Amino acid sequence: MSASAIPLTVLTLFWIIVGCVLPFVIPKGPNRGLLQVVLMLTAACCWLFWLCCYLAQMNPLIGPKLSSRTLMLMAKQWGNGIDDLN
Template sequence: MGAAAVPFIVFTVFWGGVGIVLPIIVPKGPNRGIIQVILMLTGVTCWLFWLCCYVAQMNPLIGPQLDRHTLLVMAKEWGNELK
């Protein structure tokens, strides 16, 4: 299973909208700068977290845990009998 372009594009556009578009349309007020920074940081960190989770699923570090009986059956069926 490799990387697909559609999820990458969809999530990049979504979090780009949160981090780029929404700060532009924040109404004027005393806390406008803080709200803009919060939205930008939210967009960047959420996109980065999603990207790390997405990439980690391409090559998982932990494989399936099989019991001894299953391993013996697999070895017999594949012609590699264990002694």
């Protein structure tokens, strides 16, 4: 399984718009700078969180569940000498 280019591109463009375009659309006011920083940080954090979750699916940490018979066959084949796995 490999990463698809379409979701990566679409979501990256979405968060670029939120973080780079929307801060310039904020109307003038006393908190304009704060709102711009909030939008940029929100976009960066949300994009990074999404990217980590998306890429974590490429190499999951949870392995397959093997039956006792399969484990015993593997142990016999590898020469570990396990008599019984229950």
